Amino acid sequence: MNTFGFIGMGNMGYAMLKGALNSFSKEDIIFTCPSSDRREKISEETGVRFAESNAECANNAKYIILAVKPQVYDVVLKNIHDIVTEESIVISLAPGITITDIKRKLGDNIRVVRAMPNTPALVGEGMTGISYNTAEFSFEERDIIEKFFNSFGKVVTVPENLMSGVVCASGSSPAYVYMFIEALADGAVKYGIPRKDAYKLVAQTVLGSAKMVLETGEHPGKLKDNVCSPGGTTIKGVAALEENGFRNALIKATDACFEACNGVKK
Template sequence: MKEQTIGFIGCGNMAKAIIGGIVKSQLISSDRIIASNRSEEALESVKKLYDIRTTTDNKMVAKEADLIVLAVKPYVYKTVINEIKDLVNKHQIIINIAAGVSIKQTEAMFGKKLKIVRTMPNTPALVSEGMTSISPNELMIQEEIDDVVAIFESFGKAEVISEDLIHAVIPVSGSSPAYVYQFIEAMADAAVLQGMPRKKAYKFASQAVLGAAKMVLETGLHPGELKDQVCSPGGTTIEAVTTLEEEGFRKAVIRAMNTCSEKSRRMTEDNDE
């Protein structure tokens, strides 16, 4: 990635995760990163951690950055964009990380055509295991898309997808850590019921989920094939799998993801109004 200045408007947990990934991977030098926030305390914290430049002035970020990450809550987007839109030019790249705010809506807020990338990172970015979708608009060239992918791969994995798939991305990636936490908690509760101390139960359950996910990613095998490898004939695992099927495990997951997707669509529609 060529030496550019990356600016962050907003300095919450996701912004910190992205900044941390960039700095730790040495994608660019820390003095080429600038972040703004209303809270000087928040800025002092991130400056101490990563030795970046900070300011309470969003306009300074807009003036200096080649890539601008809008790392604020969706309901603040319009306010922030109104503040900086006259300072942003066609050569800069706007990176949107908000749920429910489309490329079209972002363009409308700026009131002009710009290079815009809609992304959807998830919270495991905080431990450098994030998964991010990257949806660039038609003004982005391949080199610029590659630069954005490199930023998000500095703290996990990233894939370029069409924006019309965002309502599939949100339930399968953006929101799914919450389902996994529920699954881990349920498994730990069952282990505690069998007499295992709770702290150990969480460790066993969490490592099992981590290891299973790594098996899928690294072997390239179908999850069903990996499941079959664990299910010995007449064994304990097939008993558990059968019970999950009887209780509607798959159906519950699919229904939950469908409702998540529908909520995402409604949020986008609401922002059109």
């Protein structure tokens, strides 16, 4: 039996599969998706075997990763309902779908890990928040779960009631970072920097700045202050960002994301 079975090969499933190959062999993994062309292409690229159906994939894996859109969860859960057992571990990636929701469909005896990864997993720099009842899992199973998520980045374990916050902090936010990179590069191009160089200058700066936060342990505000000389160019740029609602825009984006996760309508 394969260790991991991926149901779904969209951007997230593909990124996680590629990352998992850093720590597990291709023989440990099986996957499936609706498109036969995509199945064959990914299998040829990675050497990972594919299954013809969701049921076949689940039947050949202990850790079953549901890398599909929330709107098709009911169909997928129905496909695997008679396949999963007490030995199976279902890993759900869907925002807004709780562990209880999945147990209600598959059975209270089915063990579930709720996870929220992000697409930088594709380059080994993903950030994943996970939640599960550790009492239901052996030490070996917990080690494999940690190893799996660490194979494509970093992982933190949080109470399930904080998972919507994880979506806001790291699940959706790469899109905002890409928008920031694009906008700042546009500003550099405006003043004559070639676009290719502008993207490199900005993206590396974002990467380095993030590394400073993670490795120095300094508060982001302190690191910001270190760049802002009195009366200098940077503090004037910071003032312009504040004047135009930079922080507020990000907080409002987080609010909208959180509301969407929890089905809040206005």
